Amino acid sequence: MFRKRSLMALFAAVAALAVTAGGPGAAWAEIKIGSVLSVTGPASFLGDPEDKTLKMYVDKINAGGGVLGEKLELVIYDDGGDAKKARTFATRLIEEDEVVAMVGGSTTGTTMAMVPLFEEAEIPFISLGGAVVIIDPVKDFVFKTPHTDRMACEKIFEDMKARGISKIGMISGTGGFGKSMRGQCLDVAGGYGIEVVADETYGPKDSDMTPQLTNIKNADGLQAVVNPGFGQGPAIVTRNYAQLGISQPLYQSHGVASKSFIELAGETAEGVRLPAAALLVADKLPDSDPQKKVVTDYKAAFEAKWNQPVSTFGGHAYDGLFLLIEAMKRAGSTDGKAVRDELRKTKDFMGTAGLVNMSAEDHLGLDLSAFRMLEIRKGDWALVE
Amino acid sequence: MLARLKGPRRGGLLVLALVIALLPLVLPNRFYFDVAILIGINAIAVVGLNLLIGYAGQISLGHAGFYGIGAYAVAVLPAELGIPSWLAFLIGVAFVALLAFVVGRPILRLKGHYLAVATLGMGILIFMVVTNESQWTGGPDGMPVARLTLFGFRVSGVQTWYWITGAALLLGVWFALNLIDSPSGRALRALHDSEVAAQVAGIDVASYKLFAFVVSAIYACVAGSISAFYTGFVTPDGAGFLHSIEMVSMVVLGGMASTFGGIVGAALLTALPQFLTVFQEYEHALLGLVIMLCMIFLRRGILPSLAAVLLRGAGQGGRA
Amino acid sequence: MSEFLQFAFSGITVGAVYAMVALGFTIIYNASDVVNFAQGEFVMLGGMSTVFLAAFGLPLPLAALLAILIAALTGVALNKLVIEPARDASVVTLIIITIGASIFLRGIAQVIFDKQFHRLPSFSGDDPIAVLGASLTPQSLWVLGGAAVIVVLLYVFFNRTLFGKSILATSHNRLAAQLVGVNVRFVLMISFALSAAIGAVAGILVTPITLTSYDVGTMLALKGFAAAMLGGMGNPIGAVVGGLLVGLAEALGAGYLSSEYKDAVAFVIILAVLFFLPRGLFGKTGTERV
Numbered sequence: 001m002f003r004k005r006s007l008m009a010l011f012a013a014v015a016a017l018a019v020t021a022g023g024p025g026a027a028w029a030e031i032k033i034g035s036v037l038s039v040t041g042p043a044s045f046l047g048d049p050e051d052k053t054l055k056m057y058v059d060k061i062n063a064g065g066g067v068l069g070e071k072l073e074l075v076i077y078d079d080g081g082d083a084k085k086a087r088t089f090a091t092r093l094i095e096e097d098e099v100v101a102m103v104g105g106s107t108t109g110t111t112m113a114m115v116p117l118f119e120e121a122e123i124p125f126i127s128l129g130g131a132v133v134i135i136d137p138v139k140d141f142v143f144k145t146p147h148t149d150r151m152a153c154e155k156i157f158e159d160m161k162a163r164g165i166s167k168i169g170m171i172s173g174t175g176g177f178g179k180s181m182r183g184q185c186l187d188v189a190g191g192y193g194i195e196v197v198a199d200e201t202y203g204p205k206d207s208d209m210t211p212q213l214t215n216i217k218n219a220d221g222l223q224a225v226v227n228p229g230f231g232q233g234p235a236i237v238t239r240n241y242a243q244l245g246i247s248q249p250l251y252q253s254h255g256v257a258s259k260s261f262i263e264l265a266g267e268t269a270e271g272v273r274l275p276a277a278a279l280l281v282a283d284k285l286p287d288s289d290p291q292k293k294v295v296t297d298y299k300a301a302f303e304a305k306w307n308q309p310v311s312t313f314g315g316h317a318y319d320g321l322f323l324l325i326e327a328m329k330r331a332g333s334t335d336g337k338a339v340r341d342e343l344r345k346t347k348d349f350m351g352t353a354g355l356v357n358m359s360a361e362d363h364l365g366l367d368l369s370a371f372r373m374l375e376i377r378k379g380d381w382a383l384v385e
Numbered sequence: 386m387l388a389r390l391k392g393p394r395r396g397g398l399l400v401l402a403l404v405i406a407l408l409p410l411v412l413p414n415r416f417y418f419d420v421a422i423l424i425g426i427n428a429i430a431v432v433g434l435n436l437l438i439g440y441a442g443q444i445s446l447g448h449a450g451f452y453g454i455g456a457y458a459v460a461v462l463p464a465e466l467g468i469p470s471w472l473a474f475l476i477g478v479a480f481v482a483l484l485a486f487v488v489g490r491p492i493l494r495l496k497g498h499y500l501a502v503a504t505l506g507m508g509i510l511i512f513m514v515v516t517n518e519s520q521w522t523g524g525p526d527g528m529p530v531a532r533l534t535l536f537g538f539r540v541s542g543v544q545t546w547y548w549i550t551g552a553a554l555l556l557g558v559w560f561a562l563n564l565i566d567s568p569s570g571r572a573l574r575a576l577h578d579s580e581v582a583a584q585v586a587g588i589d590v591a592s593y594k595l596f597a598f599v600v601s602a603i604y605a606c607v608a609g610s611i612s613a614f615y616t617g618f619v620t621p622d623g624a625g626f627l628h629s630i631e632m633v634s635m636v637v638l639g640g641m642a643s644t645f646g647g648i649v650g651a652a653l654l655t656a657l658p659q660f661l662t663v664f665q666e667y668e669h670a671l672l673g674l675v676i677m678l679c680m681i682f683l684r685r686g687i688l689p690s691l692a693a694v695l696l697r698g699a700g701q702g703g704r705a
Numbered sequence: 706m707s708e709f710l711q712f713a714f715s716g717i718t719v720g721a722v723y724a725m726v727a728l729g730f731t732i733i734y735n736a737s738d739v740v741n742f743a744q745g746e747f748v749m750l751g752g753m754s755t756v757f758l759a760a761f762g763l764p765l766p767l768a769a770l771l772a773i774l775i776a777a778l779t780g781v782a783l784n785k786l787v788i789e790p791a792r793d794a795s796v797v798t799l800i801i802i803t804i805g806a807s808i809f810l811r812g813i814a815q816v817i818f819d820k821q822f823h824r825l826p827s828f829s830g831d832d833p834i835a836v837l838g839a840s841l842t843p844q845s846l847w848v849l850g851g852a853a854v855i856v857v858l859l860y861v862f863f864n865r866t867l868f869g870k871s872i873l874a875t876s877h878n879r880l881a882a883q884l885v886g887v888n889v890r891f892v893l894m895i896s897f898a899l900s901a902a903i904g905a906v907a908g909i910l911v912t913p914i915t916l917t918s919y920d921v922g923t924m925l926a927l928k929g930f931a932a933a934m935l936g937g938m939g940n941p942i943g944a945v946v947g948g949l950l951v952g953l954a955e956a957l958g959a960g961y962l963s964s965e966y967k968d969a970v971a972f973v974i975i976l977a978v979l980f981f982l983p984r985g986l987f988g989k990t991g992t993e994r995v
Contacts, residue, residue, distance in 0.1 A: 040669065041920070044820040077662055083527055083620040085658075088419055092659070095416040109526040113618045116529075131526070174965060176526040179519060201964045205924040207915030210715040211960035214708055232822040232916045239914075243833045243842050244711070264824050264916055267831065444797060492976075495983050497796070498740055502934035503979050505927075506972035517965045626927060630804060637801045666816050673809025677787055680802045684794040 030070030031334055033058070033324070034099030036089045036114065037128075038106035041081030042175065042204055042231060045258065046106040049314030050128055051076060052306050054103065057321055060301075067325050068332065075099060079110050086110035087117065094121045100334040103320040105129050106313075109176045115142055122336045124327075124343060126320040128313070130255070131180040135363040141340055143363040145319040145353055146312075147254060147277070147371055149181035149228070150188065155275035155371045156226060156251050157185075157192035159384070163249070165223040169198035169216035171209065171237055173229030177255055181228035197222060202233060209233075210240045217246050224248050230255030235264035242268035249273065254371070258311030262379055273384065275371040277312045279352045280381045294350050315352030323349060323356065397645045398559060405551040409544075418543045420656055425550035426612045427651040429557050431635045432644055433604020436561060438633065439642035440570065441597035442577030443493065444501045446629045447508025451481050451602040453515055453624020455609025460530040460619045461521050470533045474610045478603055485602035486595065493594045508629050516621040527620030530613045546615045553611060554648075557604060561644050564600070573597055577642070605632075638679055640686020649688045707838025712960040713953065714836075718845040718914070720952020721852040722748075725907035726929025727936065727944035728859070729900040735876035735939050736896035739788060739799050743807035744904060744929060745922025746814075750776040751905025752917030753814060756823040765825070773905045779810070780901025781894055789893070807922065814919040827913040844913045851910045855903055856945055863941075872896060876939070928971075935975050937988025946986060950974070 035054055038047035058074045066072055075097045079086035086105065093099045094117060102118060102125045105111035111129035118125035118141055125142045127134050132148040160168065168189075172182035178201070189196055198219035200212035216225060225248060227237050234256045241250055250272050252261070257276040262269050278285060282295040298318055299310045326349065327342035328334055346365060349356040354370020373384040412418050430452055437443050458477025462468040468476070492503045515522045522528060533540040540549070564570050572593050575583040584590050613619045622628065631654065639650020657675060661668035683690035726744055733741045754772035759765055787806055791799060828847050833840035863869040875882040875892045883889050908917065915921075932951045936943025951971045958970030978986060 039666075040815060040820060045822070048820050078668075082622050083618065084616065084622060087616055087618065088423065088659070091419045092416045095414045095419075107526075109620060112526060112529075113616075113620065116617055174516065174525065176524065179524045180526065183519075202959075203968065205921075207911070208715050208719050208956070211712045211956050212964045214711045214960060218708065232918070235822070235824075235916060236914075239831075242831070243840055245833065245840060260821055264822055266824070266826075438797065491980055495979055498938050499934055499979055499983060499985065499988075501740075502931055503976055505931070506976050509972055510969055513966060513969050627923075633797070634801050634804065637797055641795070641797065667812065669815065670809055670812030673805045673807070673812055676805030677802055677809060680794070680798055680805065681787065681791045684791060684798050 030073075031067060031328075032073045032075060032097055032099045033321075034093035034097060034102045035074065035076045035104035036079050036086050036093065036102070036110065037076060037104050038081040038110060039076075039078040041079075043081045043107050045231060045260065045311075046128070046313045047078070047081075049258075049302075049311050050104070050106060050317035051078075053302065053314040053317040054321060056301065056305050057318065061325070067328055068334070076104075079106075081107065081110070083109045083113035087113040090114040090117045094118070094123060099123065100336065101324050101328075101339060102126065103128070103317060103324055107176055108134060108180060111142075111144075115139060118142065122340075124324065124336060124339050126324055126343075128316045128320060130177055132184065133180070138361060138363055141336065143320075143323070143343055143358070145316045145323065145351065145356075145364075147275075147353060147366055148184075148364065149177070149253070150184040151366070151368055151371060152181065152228075152254050152275050153185035153188050154192075155368060155373060156253075156273075157189065157194055158368075159273065159275075159373050160194060160224060160251075161192050163224075165249070166193055167195050167197045167221040167223045169200070169219055169222050169225045170196055171200045171202065171212055171216060171225065171227050171229075173204060173231070173233045174201050175204040175229065175231070175233075178229035178233075181253060181255075185226060185228060202229075202237070204231065204233065206233065207236060208240065209237050210244060213237070213240050213244050213246065217244055222248055224251060226251045226253075228253045228255070232264060235261055238265040238272060239268045254312065258313065259309035260311075262376060262381075267379075269376045269379075271375065271377075273373060273375045276374050276381075277315060277353045277370065278372050279310060279312050279315045280374060281372065281383055282310075284381075284383060291350055291354065295352050298352055312352065319351035319353050319356070322351065395562075398555070398562065401558060401645065401648070402555055405555065409547065415543050418547050420659055422543070422547055422550050422615060423612075424652045424655045425547075425554045426608050426615070427632070427635060427655050428648040429550075429554050429611070430605045430608035430632055431639070431647040431651045432554075432557050432561050433601040433608075434632055435636050435641065435644060435647040436564065436573070436604075437597045437601040438636050439640075439647075440565060440573040440577055441594055442580075443594055443597065444497070444633070445504040445598070445601070446501050446626070446633065447504035447506070447511075448601065448605045448632055449624050449626070449628035450508035450511030451485065451605035452609035452612075452628065452632075453511055453621070454481050454484070455606035456530075456613035456619045456623050457515055457522060457609075458606075459533075459610045459613050460528055463531045464528070465521055470531060470614070471535060474533075474614075477610055478606050481602050481606035482599055485599045489595045489598040489602075490591070493591065493598060505626065505629070508624070509626060512621055512624045512626065515624050522619075522621070525621055527618055530617050530619055532617065533614045540614070546611075550611055550615070553607065557607070558644055558648075565644070569593065569596065574642075634676065638676065638687060640689040643686060643689050646686045646688030650686070653687070708960070710837055710839035712956045714839055714841050714845060715960075716953035716956030717949055718848050718952070719955065720949035721848050722907050722911050722915075722925070722948075723928045723932045723951050724945045724948025725852055725855060725903055726925050727933035727948045728855070728941060729904045730929055730933040731939060731941050731944045732896050732900040732903070734933075736872060736893050737784075737788065738796070739803065740796075740930070740938075741783075741900070742800060742803040742926050742930070743783060743810060743922075744900070745924070745926030746807050746810040747776045747780065747901040747904030747922075748908035748911075748925050749814060749917065749919060749922040750779060750810070750901075751908030752825070752912040752921070753818045753823065753908075753919065754905075755909050756825060756912065756917065757818055759825065765828075769909045772909060773902050776901040776905030776908075777898040780897040780899075783901075784893055784897040788897075789890075807926065811920055811922065818919055820919060822916045822918045823912070824916050825909070825912045842914065844910075848907075848910045848914070851906060852945075855906065856941075859941060868895075931971070931975055935978060935985055937985030940985075940987040943985055943987035 077089035105127040108129040108131035111127040127144040132150045172178040198216040252274040279295045282299045285292045331338040331342040346358040356365040358365035459473045462473035635650035640646025758768035827844045829843040871887040932947035936947030954971040959967035
């Protein structure tokens, strides 16, 4: 008898679990926006600020009366950086939650796994992933907000050319971001008369890069080093770089554009250059800069609410959310095709990443001027003139 | 035939077929189909792995490698060499069988934890190849997979894949059950109890271990291929160490040496993370907690432990 | 030459960390036959607790001590609440339990701490020391020194103290030890505490070099386990040698062969060694008990 009862209790518990799981689908809201982010896992430094940004602004927008007279509901799932999980959650957003649009996909890998689903469902998808493949070739319903890795390479090489540098070494992370950017840099290097004399890599969880950097240090005619990669890897590279006493300039990518990079790399970050959005130097922009208001407002709001320094990654989510909302307002509806058409017509949208001008052929809408070349001086970002 | 169906195991097969046939009636939308298909795919791999772990008593922390080869075979071969997808699938299976056969012999001489670390190394080597050879595999971001075309028809749609996965799982379970009841199966179980005793009894221990290893590798490979066809996308994560661990966890959680238990384990560990999303940031802690509690209180695995409880409740003895 | 020396410095520093994790595996394995895959989480707890306690304003040495204590208590709790209730479960079941524990600890850590990477200041500054054309950070010396001290202390503990000997006795034959009056439960508790404390020390020493976050444990557990097996499971000397070898193989592989396949170098060596020595370099030879 007792056993039977405990078995019944077990069934009850399972049933309860199933009901709770159905919870978010049961709640109703007028405008549902979905998001799949890498809040945990190796890309959590991207997903975490994106998550915080979206939550904060959706609350703000609702407090201000919502969009088209209706409240927003945000459904966020954490893919842990796993593209397969991201794909399952995307199915869930489309089929179960029936979202009208998606702002998310922290990495290129998770984004590319989800693209076919949103294309098929004809739901606008604004990605926060880095690589150029997301929007080139153009996909009907897929947009993205961050600068591409190709643009980062071009910005870096422009700066090198101005400094008379032509022989460089590269040390790239083997994660999706590093690998993709390495390919793009090798691709465009020739156009800037730059020769790659040493080409090394490191794994996403590696904790010591001195062997690779020793090889780069010994390469003939080395004038500078580029480190495509994100996460903790670039901080360790920067520290090892100083340890080995390599005196040539070091360039990081926009993948380290958050204050935590400077904290992790410490004094060794002095003099490191990287291309990044103006958000990082919000306070140092001249008042005449048209981007100043957007970036200082976002920075102030984020830092006040979450008590942690702003990063460009959260900014990408901000841009994505507001691009979407502007498009919905212009379209006067949340219909997928109408919103897509309006997103394409985005003109002179000033986001944290820069000025966005989209078209049917350009689902990113940023140009090289959106990138600023920064240098780390006295533990802070400084604009390179 | 009917008489054979009466045994407890055949009955299980029937129940499984019924569940697969009736499930679509209660699945409300494509998302639930998606989860059901993922469960089916994991279950195929787990049923195979159970032959190795549960019956032959040999551990492997590298089966995700075989899964990965199955997935990448149907992704890379059609894209790079223009080989038809169905042929790529068969080539993948043949390659995995050969690889498992060649690698298995030296590796299976090792015992216990040493076998674990050797299979772990093997899995990681496969993972590194698919991650690093990005000119073929698309690197860490993975690559898209061409749709399967059979007799001029494009196999697509969540319903179609539900039935394909269900059929493949039934076939896999049927084959595994027959294998277990065959003389080879009895030899395998003898291995599990004591290798030395089995050897003394005249069983060619090395060959049977190798046999179980190759068969389980093929199951993993098939699961990988189906997954790649269905999702239309492959990433190196499928070949990764954590996926190997996940598969072993499914076997143990559901019940070692219980073919249907493995399916329960696969279902639980595939569906649970989806349910736990409502707990937001606590979902990982809860997943760990559930695994620990299940294994502490149902240490023989969920299905065998529950079956034992039920049998005792009905006033009967006997094994699950 | 300076090149080789640079690779070697890198290798033994990383290897020393693997060695400490492998030692943790060995101690628990000897006392309880459990391969504890939550071993990496002790390293994480050491590093992360120190970072957060220091952020609360505690002086670094005090924060470090408290962190070691936190890890040790976690180890004891793991034994009491998780391993002991499952004592008679099969080896594979116990492995899955420890994997569950590792997922649980990581899940808790991401809520209590955060998901960012963190660093501790180097204990003796960041000015590299030049040795024959290669450079070594003072923190590397801390790691190597710390590992050496731990090895010596363990040696003394296990060979010169009565309690240490009783742990060894338990590992050889639990029943016999119990019969001569060893409190096996206490021995198990101390083994988990000791193993967790060693992991925490490794985590604290290495955080200034490698940084830390809530999920650094997974990779370290993997490498530490491999190192312990390479050396021969259950043999502390094997664990240390195995750890150093894996670290060296990675660094030399990255330097001379291919940085993409450096992890492969370590595992190829392990597979090769196991092919000739199925019980690792220093593993016990002998026949299986039937």
